[in-house]
Amino acid sequence: MIKFENVNVTYPGGVVALKDINLEIKEGDFIIIVGLSGAGKSTLLRTINNLVKPSSGTVYLEGADVTNAKKKELKLIRSKIGMIFQTFNLVNRSTVLKNVLTGRLSNVSTIKSILGLWPKDEKKLAFEALNQVEILEKAYVRASNLSGGQQQRVGIARALSQKPKVMLADEPVASLDPITSRVVMSYLKKINTELGITTIVNLHFLDLAKEFGDRLIGLRDGKLVFDGNVNEVSDDDFENIYGRSIKSSDLIGDD
């Protein structure tokens, strides 16, 4: 589904954010990426839709070269990728429904969307997406009147309405309390299991990764230092990801 081939990213100014990443992600995978701040997690996600262009190497999505795609092809590739953000990125003064409909923007003419003339089919997809995250009853509420967890569910619904093949979530629960974080994570997991959408989630914490993840990828200083099942992370692996300064018990809940 997604393949990284010798991917390097050096930002202008010389920061090396990714070093020789080789990685294969299968259709339907649910992957969690962990690493300290600055390890390169966001950069890695962004190379998948070419928001960050690798300095060398190539990223492929369903066999298509994302890194070197021309404008039109890149648009098509991006339409297959749903994004979920830490700060939700909703239009606060718009209703939940309108926010979700923006996920369908690439399928509707600009004039129609400005006038709010959304075709019935488009609305149906938006309602379906809201139903998937069980927040249908909030369709006509202003986004700003929802709690953080509800706003993130709208964020998920917006990404879903796009009918994506791949869902990228960059620290989707970093602004939420621990309980709400679990609710949001379980919706991401549900969507992955029920709809088969390949999902990649960046997280800071291993406890959530342990609860929800299958495959864990660890990054440190731009290098891939772990790739395996989250339940097989040894103390040595942990040290490779986080360094000596943190004990695994600090980040993994005792259960």
Ligand SMILES: Nc1ncnc2c1ncn2[C@@H]1O[C@H](COP(=O)(O)OP(=O)(O)OP(=O)(O)O)[C@@H](O)[C@H]1O
């Ligand atoms: N646009 C940019 N220009 C220059 N340097 C950047 C840019 N974006 C990120 N960096 C640098 O690249 C490195 C990796 O950053 P990245 O945002 O991918 O890390 P991260 O693992 O997502 O961190 P966090 O957990 O804090 O979100 C960091 O050193 C960061 O300062």
Ligand SMILES: [Mg+2]
């Ligand atoms: Mg980040």
